[in-house]
Amino acid sequence: MVERTPFLNFFTHVILFVGFVLCIAPFVVVTIAASHNLKDVNDVPMSLLPGSDFWLNIKTAWTTADLGPKLLNSFIMAAGVAAGKVMISAFTAFSIVYFRYPGRTFIFWLIFVTLMLPLEVRIVPTYAVVANVLSPYQTILDLTGLSWLVEKVSGVQVSLSLGLLNSYSGLILPLIATATGTFLYRQFFLTVPDELTEAARMDGAGALRFFIDILLPLSRNNMAALGTIMFLWAWNQYLWPLLITTDQSHATAVTELKQLIPNVGGIPEWNIAMAGTLIVMLPPLIVVVAMQRWFVRGLIATEK
Amino acid sequence: MASITIRDVKKSYAKSQVVHGVDLDIASGEFVVILGPSGCGKSTLLRMIAGLEDISGGTIAIDGTVVNKLEPRERGCAMVFQNYALYPHMSVAQNIGYSLKVAGVPAAERTQRIQAVARTLELEHLLDRKPMALSGGQRQRVAMGRAMIREPKVFLFDEPLSNLDAKLRVQMRSEIRKLHRRLNATSVFVTHDQVEAMTLADRLVVMNGGRVEQVGTPGEVYSRPASRFVATFVGAPAMNMLEGTVELDGLSLLGGSRRLAVQRAGLAVGTQVAVGIRPEAVRLVAPGTAGALDATVDLVEELGAGRVVYVDLDGASFSVMTSEAVHPEPGSTVGLRFSPDDLHFFSSETRTRLEVFKASVPEPAL
Numbered sequence: 001m002v003e004r005t006p007f008l009n010f011f012t013h014v015i016l017f018v019g020f021v022l023c024i025a026p027f028v029v030v031t032i033a034a035s036h037n038l039k040d041v042n043d044v045p046m047s048l049l050p051g052s053d054f055w056l057n058i059k060t061a062w063t064t065a066d067l068g069p070k071l072l073n074s075f076i077m078a079a080g081v082a083a084g085k086v087m088i089s090a091f092t093a094f095s096i097v098y099f100r101y102p103g104r105t106f107i108f109w110l111i112f113v114t115l116m117l118p119l120e121v122r123i124v125p126t127y128a129v130v131a132n133v134l135s136p137y138q139t140i141l142d143l144t145g146l147s148w149l150v151e152k153v154s155g156v157q158v159s160l161s162l163g164l165l166n167s168y169s170g171l172i173l174p175l176i177a178t179a180t181g182t183f184l185y186r187q188f189f190l191t192v193p194d195e196l197t198e199a200a201r202m203d204g205a206g207a208l209r210f211f212i213d214i215l216l217p218l219s220r221n222n223m224a225a226l227g228t229i230m231f232l233w234a235w236n237q238y239l240w241p242l243l244i245t246t247d248q249s250h251a252t253a254v255t256e257l258k259q260l261i262p263n264v265g266g267i268p269e270w271n272i273a274m275a276g277t278l279i280v281m282l283p284p285l286i287v288v289v290a291m292q293r294w295f296v297r298g299l300i301a302t303e304k
Numbered sequence: 305m306a307s308i309t310i311r312d313v314k315k316s317y318a319k320s321q322v323v324h325g326v327d328l329d330i331a332s333g334e335f336v337v338i339l340g341p342s343g344c345g346k347s348t349l350l351r352m353i354a355g356l357e358d359i360s361g362g363t364i365a366i367d368g369t370v371v372n373k374l375e376p377r378e379r380g381c382a383m384v385f386q387n388y389a390l391y392p393h394m395s396v397a398q399n400i401g402y403s404l405k406v407a408g409v410p411a412a413e414r415t416q417r418i419q420a421v422a423r424t425l426e427l428e429h430l431l432d433r434k435p436m437a438l439s440g441g442q443r444q445r446v447a448m449g450r451a452m453i454r455e456p457k458v459f460l461f462d463e464p465l466s467n468l469d470a471k472l473r474v475q476m477r478s479e480i481r482k483l484h485r486r487l488n489a490t491s492v493f494v495t496h497d498q499v500e501a502m503t504l505a506d507r508l509v510v511m512n513g514g515r516v517e518q519v520g521t522p523g524e525v526y527s528r529p530a531s532r533f534v535a536t537f538v539g540a541p542a543m544n545m546l547e548g549t550v551e552l553d554g555l556s557l558l559g560g561s562r563r564l565a566v567q568r569a570g571l572a573v574g575t576q577v578a579v580g581i582r583p584e585a586v587r588l589v590a591p592g593t594a595g596a597l598d599a600t601v602d603l604v605e606e607l608g609a610g611r612v613v614y615v616d617l618d619g620a621s622f623s624v625m626t627s628e629a630v631h632p633e634p635g636s637t638v639g640l641r642f643s644p645d646d647l648h649f650f651s652s653e654t655r656t657r658l659e660v661f662k663a664s665v666p667e668p669a670l
Contacts, residue, residue, distance in 0.1 A: 199390075218393055
């Protein structure tokens, strides 16, 4: 709809501009603070003219918080979550949309319910499972009396144990298991014309072949969108990495930022903390900029 | 080349039955068109042959092998879809060659066969394009190429021309016909367009309400419709139908206001019948001509080559197709004259064709 109303145009631009300022202001303040020296950053009010210690602060933040390996950890986790999510969502949505089998609705709702149970809600049982992935099986064996039976018969005590604390799998897997991606794919798959499926069947392609040759290429915009969202989401995770990485070697950049925040009574090095924030902010920003084109297309348009 | 044998094939969904026991034999190399209004089960029948729908009852055999339980790819059928169903992310060449790729045909042979098919369909210069960048007619040709490349035993067409504009439709129609003459593959073509059906078919199958009404050559179906449905469905404008009753010395039409002197052979007095006359079999004559029915003109439709004159015959609507240079004014009276040989008779009870009558010229009402 094109309307020629100069006043309305002006008004909408004012609103847009206010929104833009609101969004960009904290970022500007952080950047300026990161360029001050210790004295200037603690002035009240802080000078809004950039200082000259930007690169020095960045360097200090990098070494103090050991950001190199932490950024790598973060990247592995975020990329792993994004990739895992993109794959598992595609598979689950494929199963739900294209196959008729008993219990399909039940499984659909089971997946749906995970939307209402984010990680924070089920964090204690999730932690227990990650601490020993096999504990549910152990419980089943114990409850059914099977482990008792095995112990009586063979004298071997059944005790299954596989811990994922302080590992990439432990960081990644629990974050993959949610339903958001499944629904994004489901909505997209439902728009794929049935005739395409039938044409593939006539061409002799089986279900998996159809999935790989037809469905996945068609959903690449979707994958880009979901991948981007999941990368950002995983990158920004705080509680879960904090909980399961007791060992520094697997800590992520976001949790390590805490190292840079001045303690009460310590030196108020806010300039260093802000510099660290900027570093940690950078990778997701790059991802968004790089993926922007596909990202927007995947969320709004259906290519026909 | 393959024959198709369809025996008492039924299809029902959860509650409703949509195909009620169809029997049909399609000879090898034959071009059969299934014609019917939407919802008559023609597409369902085609999709059962293709293997895209389960068969609820009866058997379908291709070349003597019952295929009820076979996957589409095992039946040797290729299908052209109404919306073409081209893979949007693949080029024309990839679209055409996809079935070969799935079948594991080596790339070199694949390219060669794609080239051959593209040459036949004049698609060579478009092989690298995506379907998005093609016109409707070109997409249609790609869809045909995709079916052709597999050298299938049976070609199935599911209303493939209905998305094209009128001119392209005529062009593609003749191309399909030529292609069939060259490949001579058994083809089943589903359409609701009678012109398409008449021009393409070796044999026409008219379906209605999940049942086959008539099977025959286009000429037979037109000149000797087996039921009232076929009579009114095939031919445009539709065949005129006048209700009548068998009387001792002939036939009374339209509640007794008009009479036809016909010999009745073995039909009981009082039997209700419908008399059909094709609009193109009626001639307009001066009102009051002996042996003609007088009627009032309602509306004249100009077709260029001819005219359709809609007249009112004692309250019943009646159409006349004429190529003569007559332009009757609406409201004026005209005479309708036709040969008794052009009359079709249908039982009002079973709605099927009656062959027992020998008609003579109509007599005006007294």
